[in-house]
Amino acid sequence: MVLSLRKWVSRIVFAIIFSMLLILATGGYSWLVDVISPVHPYHKPKGAAMKVFQADPMIPGNGSLADRLRWFYWYGE
Template structure:
């Protein structure tokens, strides 16, 4: 059996370059996601903005949970 050192070195070099490029691309992708995504998406909005979901202490119009569900299903809101 003949073992070609040149072929083994070429394969080793290819795998090394492939691994290095893979690490660079995956690190760049992770950096891009960290750069684009907000720091805390669930924080209270600033300025004139209003948070869309807020739990109410009392139910609207003095109703109970059953009344609220009845209104929800009746009006489809």
């Protein structure tokens, strides 16, 4: 079995270049996501702003079985 040093060196160089480009692409993608993504929606509002939302919608307690299944599939509870 003959091992060619030139082939192995070219394979190693290819693997190194591929790894560097992969790291560059993933880092660039994460940087781009950070730049484009909107402001965090759950941060405290600044100034006179108020964050208002309904935490728990009214849960149907005595509804029919169909209503309870519909509620389960709609809200996952």
